[in-house]
Amino acid sequence: MSSGLELENRYCAHNYHPLPVVLARGEGVYVWDENGKKYLDMMSAYSAVSHGHANPRLVKALTEQAETLCIVSRAVYTDKLGHFLKLACELTGQDMALPMNTGAEAVETAVKAARRWGYESKGIPDNQAEIIVCTGNFHGRTTTIISFSDEKEYQKHFGPLTPGFKVVEYGDAEALEKAITPNTAAFLVEPIQGEGGIVIPPRGYLQRCHEICRENNVLLLADEIQTGLGRTGRLLACDHEGVKPDGLILGKALGGGIMPVSMFLGRQDVMDIFVPGTHGSTFGGNPLAAAVGMEALNIIVEEKLPERSMELGDYFLSELAKLDSPLISDLRGSGLFIGIEIDPALGSAREVCERLMDRGLLSKETHETVVRLAPPLIVSRAELDWAVEQIREVLQEMDEVRLAS
Numbered sequence: 001m002s003s004g005l006e007l008e009n010r011y012c013a014h015n016y017h018p019l020p021v022v023l024a025r026g027e028g029v030y031v032w033d034e035n036g037k038k039y040l041d042m043m044s045a046y047s048a049v050s051h052g053h054a055n056p057r058l059v060k061a062l063t064e065q066a067e068t069l070c071i072v073s074r075a076v077y078t079d080k081l082g083h084f085l086k087l088a089c090e091l092t093g094q095d096m097a098l099p100m101n102t103g104a105e106a107v108e109t110a111v112k113a114a115r116r117w118g119y120e121s122k123g124i125p126d127n128q129a130e131i132i133v134c135t136g137n138f139h140g141r142t143t144t145i146i147s148f149s150d151e152k153e154y155q156k157h158f159g160p161l162t163p164g165f166k167v168v169e170y171g172d173a174e175a176l177e178k179a180i181t182p183n184t185a186a187f188l189v190e191p192i193q194g195e196g197g198i199v200i201p202p203r204g205y206l207q208r209c210h211e212i213c214r215e216n217n218v219l220l221l222a223d224e225i226q227t228g229l230g231r232t233g234r235l236l237a238c239d240h241e242g243v244k245p246d247g248l249i250l251g252k253a254l255g256g257g258i259m260p261v262s263m264f265l266g267r268q269d270v271m272d273i274f275v276p277g278t279h280g281s282t283f284g285g286n287p288l289a290a291a292v293g294m295e296a297l298n299i300i301v302e303e304k305l306p307e308r309s310m311e312l313g314d315y316f317l318s319e320l321a322k323l324d325s326p327l328i329s330d331l332r333g334s335g336l337f338i339g340i341e342i343d344p345a346l347g348s349a350r351e352v353c354e355r356l357m358d359r360g361l362l363s364k365e366t367h368e369t370v371v372r373l374a375p376p377l378i379v380s381r382a383e384l385d386w387a388v389e390q391i392r393e394v395l396q397e398m399d400e401v402r403l404a405s
Contacts, residue, residue, distance in 0.1 A: 026053030049257035052376040058256040065291035080290035094265035099285030103225035103251035104140030106262035118185030134170035138195035171201035173208040186219035191237035194226035197370035198339025225251040233310030233335030256296035305377040309335035325395040338373040
């Protein structure tokens with residue numbers, strides 16, 4: 001009988017470079033492979049599994065709703081969606097929301113909203129709207145989204161690309177101010193760049209960008225798909241600087257690691273540009289997703305996951321900072337959203353992750369040089385201590401091999 005790895009390599013398009021492990025089960029902060037080996041999950045599906053695998057409350061919400069009503073489309077009203085959106089808006093301070101499924105869909109929704117708002121509210125001439133984005137950005141992989149990436153590999157042979165975007169240096173508010181024109185509709189930004197390598201901008205950057213946008217009648221759109229819902233130690237990463245964006249993009253953890261659930265939220269005048277026929281999704285806001293998403297939000301609040309992330313993230317960072325390894329060129333993070341930069345002259349992040357996998361710890365490299373650490377927010381201090389020890393021993397092994405060669 002063929003293994004899961006062999007079958008996936010045979011029948012699945014090779015658009016990922018996964019670690020060579022075939023997972024079969026998950027519970028809490030742990031996953032098990034098809035041979036029964038146990039791993040501590042320090043990746044959480046890029047922050048989607050913040051609540052832990054197979055969270056009992058979420059499984060209950062899913063199964064109860066699945067036995068009642070799953071999918072009916074937005075052609076009718078349902079008894080769950082309104083309550084879900086009300087809770088999301090109240091928690092984030094936004095006026096209205098438009099439910100979608102994946103993060104990329106929610107980003108596309110934000111782009112459409114910004115452009116239409118620019119034409120109908122700001123008075124930008126037709127087809128002249130611009131949206132400013134940042135170097136190192138990652139907002140998804142649809143054709144429009146890769147069009148404003150500065151990662152050329154994402155764009156190669158997928159043209160013609162979508163026009164209407166300007167790229168400015170991430171972390172440089174002055175660059176944003178200089179790039180704004182009367183045709184600028186919005187500034188789309190990640191408060192912390194996750195896929196970029198857990199890149200944290202200078203303190204005060206987001207607040208200054210918010211001021212610049214307000215002064216120039218430009219929408220500030222915050223992509224909090226990875227950083228939102230407790231990951232960085234606050235409910236939203238924007239909260240660290242007291243910024244309420246004009247538009248907010250949520251996903252990943254919103255589905256509790258069980259369902260693909262996303263949404264674009266915003267102030268009322270931005271959301272009012274949508275009228276019947278201007279946007280839609282067959283599955284967006286379905287009763288099953290709404291039930292799971294509502295319970296995911298309730299758990300975050302009731303179990304104080306943002307506060308837990310802040311406390312344990314500070315502890316984890318302090319313990320990682322004690323690692324005395326020449327392979328580490330930088331260490332950075334906020335809450336349980338941490339990146340270890342590996343000096344490419346001395347080793348690779350991929351090798352670190354593969355060696356950690358052999359020891360029963362799962363992480364994933366990003367941009368070839370950064371080991372990303374983002375465990376479920378229910379992780380314990382003892383489990384973080386164990387993770388630090390595995391990282392210490394792997395780095396020591398790699399340094400010994402380097403010195404011996």
